[in-house]
Amino acid sequence: MTTKTLRIALNGVTGRMGYRQHLLRSVLAIRDQGGVETAGGDRVTVEPVLIGRRPEKLAEIARRHDISEWSTEPDTVLSDDSVDVYFDSQITAARQKAIRSAVEAGKHVYSEKPVSETAEQALELARLAEGAGVCHGVVHDKLFLPGLLKLHRLLEGGFFGRVLSVRGEFGYWVFEGDWQSAQRPSWNYRSEDGGGIVSDMFCHWHYVLENLFGRVDSVTAKATTHVPRRWDEQGRPYEATADDAAYGIFELEDGAIAQINSSWAVRVNRDELVEFQVDGTEGSAVAGLRGCRLQHRTMTPKPVWNPDQPVTEPFRDQWSEVPDNAEFDNGFKAQWEQFLRDVVGGTKHRYDFFAGARGIQLAEAGLRSSASGQRIPLERIDR
Template sequence: MAEHKVGIIMNGVTGRMGTNQHLIRSIVAIRKQGGVKLADGDTIMPEPILVGRQEHKLRALAEAHQLSRWSTNLDECLDDPSNRIYFDSQMTNYRADSVKRAIARGKHIYCEKPTGATLQESLELARLAAAAGVKNGVVQDKLFLPGLLKLKRLVDAGYFGKILSVRMEFGYWVFEGDWQPGQRPSWNYRKEDGGGIIVDMFAHWRYVLDNLFGAIRAVSCLGMTHIPRRVDEQGFAYAATADDAAYATFELEGGIVVQANSSWCVRVNREDLLTIQVDGTEGSAVAGLRDCKTQHRANTCKAVWNPDIPNPYHFQEQWQNVPDNQLFDNGFKVQWELFLKHIVIDTPFPWGLLEGAKGTQLSDLGLQSWRERRWIDVPDLTL
């Protein structure tokens, strides 16, 4: 039994998402479990080197998790042949340049989304990787959430019959930063720094809808900047120049209609921060991050509109929970394990940089729809 050590340059992991999901809950967790186990008894052991601009943060993070390698010099890390993978979770505006440098050095690419600031930039990365022959992947974390895995199980089983519509509600109140610190970085609300909920969330909605229900064919989107002034991490007020809410409708292949609200200016009165309701001719389902519940055609109550009497129905009690039927690991970790297997033993990994470009495409078209106040078709995207 052999151990396959894989050096990974992890650029941008001092940020919230990079630290928690990619480093601690994925790479460190994989190392603690003894690596990724392969069918022949071999293991894959990730060997990360933490890269960033602030030496004190990198050193503290490495020491906290018993890691020996960190650096503020990306080029030196790229020149080291033991580092086979380049991972990027920097701010979006910095990503494309670093990924290009990694591709030019022959590194395999795994990165967060959006993969670029524009569709042209994201497509260029996909084409460069294809021309260089390097393997590549983009984080599609929501596909591995327990609630969405249960929902996919229902779709694959034909539970819904003909799917008619999907309603997605995502968001929560992000504090403005004056009387309570905000839960998200201030750059999220500055367009000039790559912020905005359309750029952030439409990349997610693209792969969720494409993989669960069918390809997106058209989009209509209205964006808003509901909170025009916020306070940053240093206590300074700034103008919020990016959208903090988006109200969209998507048309999918087969005529499925999707309504998707995304907002950082909404107070939650639902069962989860993300809920997806699917209605079909044979049944319906509502999925959150971890849970999923159903109502079959035969169990649907015969509701009657009558506002003159108290509501006689307890609607939410009429749904049944979909059982787990399996153990669910952290979604980021699961996808990291799949990508590491893709690198070492060439197992399939369908979520490459082209899929990332599709997410950027939807963001661009959503912004265009908002500017022009009209429906926009979503053309097929190829290299």
């Protein structure tokens, strides 16, 4: 057995997602467990190099987690031949230029989504990375959630028969920032900074739909800004110029219809912050972040509509919980491990920049649909 160490430059680790999910719970967790075993029985270990704009914050993170190297000069890090992989979790507006520089420097590139501000830019990056012969990937973390892994198990086992529809509910109330601090950064609510729930969440919904149920053929959507005034991290009021809620209908290639509501202005009355109900000819299931409940056709009750009588059937009690049957790791970490195996194995990452471009394409089409009131067909984007 041989051991290879990959030096990973992580840009944006002072941000919430970059630090918590990618550095702490993924790269450092992989380092501390002794690396990742490949299909051939070899082992890949990792050594992080931190990149950011705030030297005092970088130094503190490096000290806290025993990281020997950090820099505020990304070009210097990219010029280092010992660095193998570049990861980007900066704000979207800064991402394309940085990724282009990394590809041109010959680095394998893994990125938060969206990989760029437009689908055209993402396609340019994908073709550039293909031409450079580097491995490229975009975060598809929700596919690795326990609830969706259980849902995938049901799909693979033919539980649903023919899938008829998918209904998704996502969101929670993000405080405005005046009397309680907001749970999301203020740039999320400024379109000029790349904010907006469509550009954020439609990329997620695209890969969930594409990988579980089939390609998205068209979208009809309505995006809106329910809360027009918010307060930033310094307590200063600002006008929200980006959409904070979106309501979409997605037509899939096999005829199934998906409806997904996304909102940062909704109060939660469901078991989890995101839930998907899948209805098929043979059965139905409701999947969240961790749990998944099902009801087979043989166990489906026969409700009768009668508004003059109180409901006597315990509908929620008539569903069964799907067992874990496995231990589920952090979803971000699981995809990191998959990407690192692809880097050392010289294989193409399944969730690549082309997949990222399709997600951005759906977001762009959703915004066009909202502005025009029309159904927008999607052109095919393939490798």
